Amino acid sequence: MARPQSAPDPSRRSAQSRTAILTAALELVADVGFGKLTIEKIAARAGVGKQTIYRWWPSKGAVVFDAFLAANENATGSLALPDTGDLGEDLRTLLRATALELADPAFNRTGRALAAEVLTDPELLREYRERLLDPLLEVTRDRLRAAREAGQLRADADLDLAVELLYGPLYYRWLHGLGPLDDRYADQVTQACLRALGSTGG
């Protein structure tokens, strides 16, 4: 499936190929599942050569998580969290965006396929942690740490627990289809977390 490369404008050509590869990877995870996904299939659908993919990514897991990351960045601007100084407001914004994404049927299909693979493949879990989850949890802890230092959270608030209290309920509800993932639910979880973490506001 390799095609001869003859790019008159390499950087523009690269950006196009990169976008085509990431789009193809996301579509294929939903269509065939991560297990049956291959670099060959991604290359064929994206209309690029295998070697183009291997030049940029070491594994299919790396491609897929970069694809997810790119999709997330498009949806929310970036991984940076809002910091208006009002912790309650910022967490509501964060959890509303998270709920909206989980409730999106397109995300749901691909996200479930990927979550299932992550669950049973330790190497893929490692890549997922490294490329997607840990950076998200880190910026979330940073926002909470700033609030703790500003006296808006209990001085002894455990930030590892805090991020699990924030994201865990949404994820649990999403995985098991327990109820709506909407603004109201996001706000309920936010309020519960603020109470649990001893916020004076919220």
Added chain:
Amino acid sequence: MARPQSAPDPSRRSAQSRTAILTAALELVADVGFGKLTIEKIAARAGVGKQTIYRWWPSKGAVVFDAFLAANENATGSLALPDTGDLGEDLRTLLRATALELADPAFNRTGRALAAEVLTDPELLREYRERLLDPLLEVTRDRLRAAREAGQLRADADLDLAVELLYGPLYYRWLHGLGPLDDRYADQVTQACLRALGSTGG
């Protein structure tokens, strides 16, 4: 693989067959995954005829969830929750038992295989909800409702949210391997939930 049935003591024979079937189902989910599991394979490993399984269960999903339920009942006595009158004590007991189970390497292997299948198979999710998850969430809500009526929780505490606050963080930590699932963590989550739900004790 069917073997002729010639049981001199039908009820004892039935109990032995049932145990063999449930054990075989759990082992096979871990070995081959739910997707490749068949009633034939369960029958072969359990040393019973296929028709014996079909007499008691309508589908492989039904067998597997009954197997999980039986394993859980052995570990914790029953699905009934402790009710000592002290909500904090009871929730700590519940979450410590949940954390212990999730941290068990044997459970981890089978549980992950099954969770992955549940994620991507809506029919299996329905069976999982009906046979395992909904009954667990229901008894948990019952315990919290009793506490709410006794004035130990806020009068407006939302019980659907409450069970997700209790189980969600443990599940999120387990799925992603974020940290230890031990008594200390169970107690931290319990305390956070009690604060979130406005308990006067805890």
